[in-house]
Amino acid sequence: MAVIFSGVQPSGTITLGNYLGAMKNFTSYQNEHECYFCIVNQHAITVPQEPEQLRKNSRNLAALYLAIGLDPDKVTLFIQSEVAEHTKLGWIMTTLATIGELERMTQYKDKAQRHGNGDSIPAGLLTYPPLMAADILLYQTDYVPVGDDQRQHIEITRDLAQRFNSRYGEAFKLPAIHTREVGARIMSLQEPKKKMSKSDANSLATPYLLDEPETILKKIKRAQTDSENKIYYDREGKAGISNLMAIYSLITDKSTDEIEQLYEGKGYGQFKNDLAEAIIETTRPIQKRYYEFVHSDYLDQILTAGAAKAARKAAATLNKVEYLMGLSRNC
Ligand code: AQP
Numbered sequence: 144m145a146v147i148f149s150g151v152q153p154s155g156t157i158t159l160g161n162y163l164g165a166m167k168n169f170t171s172y173q174n175e176h177e178c179y180f181c182i183v184n185q186h187a188i189t190v191p192q193e194p195e196q197l198r199k200n201s202r203n204l205a206a207l208y209l210a211i212g213l214d215p216d217k218v219t220l221f222i223q224s225e226v227a228e229h230t231k232l233g234w235i236m237t238t239l240a241t242i243g244e245l246e247r248m249t250q251y252k253d254k255a256q257r258h259g260n261g262d263s264i265p266a267g268l269l270t271y272p273p274l275m276a277a278d279i280l281l282y283q284t285d286y287v288p289v290g291d292d293q294r295q296h297i298e299i300t301r302d303l304a305q306r307f308n309s310r311y312g313e314a315f316k317l318p319a320i321h322t323r324e325v326g327a328r329i330m331s332l333q334e335p336k337k338k339m340s341k342s343d344a345n346s347l348a349t350p351y352l353l354d355e356p357e358t359i360l361k362k363i364k365r366a367q368t369d370s371e372n373k374i375y376y377d378r379e380g381k382a383g384i385s386n387l388m389a390i391y392s393l394i395t396d397k398s399t400d401e402i403e404q405l406y407e408g409k410g411y412g413q414f415k416n417d418l419a420e421a422i423i424e425t426t427r428p429i430q431k432r433y434y435e436f437v438h439s440d441y442l443d444q445i446l447t448a449g450a451a452k453a454a455r456k457a458a459a460t461l462n463k464v465e466y467l468m469g470l471s472r473n474c
Contacts, residue, residue: 145285147172148318150183150223150278153200154192156351157207159422160329160339163393164290168323170212172288178218179282179453180208185223185230185274189267190254203437205446207352210433221449228457229277235464236273236280239303245269248295276300281457284318291327292338294320311467314460326393332366335382353430356423363387363419374406374414384411387418394421
């Protein structure tokens with residue numbers, strides 16, 4: 144039995160990219176592995192959040208985790224800020240990291256650029272990776288199922304874990320990334336060379352998991368393609384249509400070859416209609432379950448129990464780390 148850990152930020156409404164790139168995968172682990180799924184609200188505050196909205200988004204995300212099929216009797220579902228070990232180990236990991244390696248993180252460079260100069264770049268954007276390393280390492284994680292954008296974060300997690308182990312003694316298992324072959328990076332519907340993101344200001348670029356059917360249809364119909372009107376997979380030359388094919392492939396479990404055959408001689412119009420229909424059929428039952436969970440007290444009970452369970456495992460790792468580092472008096 145392997146240990147699985149993954150987190151999603153409650154920084155907005157969950158996108159089809161978050162779902163297909165990472166969350167859809169989560170349910171496949173729950174029957175055979177020890178799974179920790181976290182709502183990483185302390186990562187969300189690396190950029191300003193409106194407090195009531197953050198509280199609401201965290202709960203909504205928990206409901207969505209359940210709605211996609213995670214079973215709280217099989218997985219530990221919890222909110223990061225409710226398990227204090229995350230920030231404690233996060234600080235320790237920050238002291239092991241160097242400014243140089245943190246400044247080289249592409250996500251930091253991308254996000255910092257939006258804030259202008261050093262006086263307005265939140266320091267949390269720079270120190271985010273050591274906190275993420277702590278999230279993962281606390282649970283002695285074997286695999287981290289995430290989208291491709293998180294690859295560099297998993298690499299730095301391994302580097303920091305190794306640095307600790309060789310400097311102070313074995314405390315951490317080295318985790319490995321699990322990504323999908325197709326769909327590890329779902330692109331924006333409007334700028335298909337850019338990653339689809341929750342925080343994209345152009346809502347046409349992003350189908351959300353909770354979008355109404357007519358909104359999904361509108362967004363897919365307006366998705367950027369090319370003028371060739373032929374459906375085949377070519378990430379470089381036909382980024383828009385290839386992205387839509389990747390989405391269709393993940394939703395229907397058809398390979399891109401099968402999709403090419405299916406749509407030979409047919410135009411983009413029909414393909415887009417079928418794709419929208421497939422997304423609507425996938426999201427409909429998720430949305431139904433989501434609205435049941437989000438209005439129930441059961442959700443809060445699950446989160447409270449999840450935090451207590453996560454804390455027990457996290458404390459065992461942190462105690463060892465603090466002892467090895469000389470931070471605690473007792474083992
Ligand atoms: N476009 C994507 N394609 C595939 N996977 C993706 N993920 C995110 N975007 C895509 C994966 O979703 C999980 C949760 O992501 P996150 O909430 O930790 O934050 P993120 O990667 O920064 O996602 P966003 O949507 O771009 O959020 P904002 O706009 O707030 O920064 C991760 O496993 C991620 O890989």
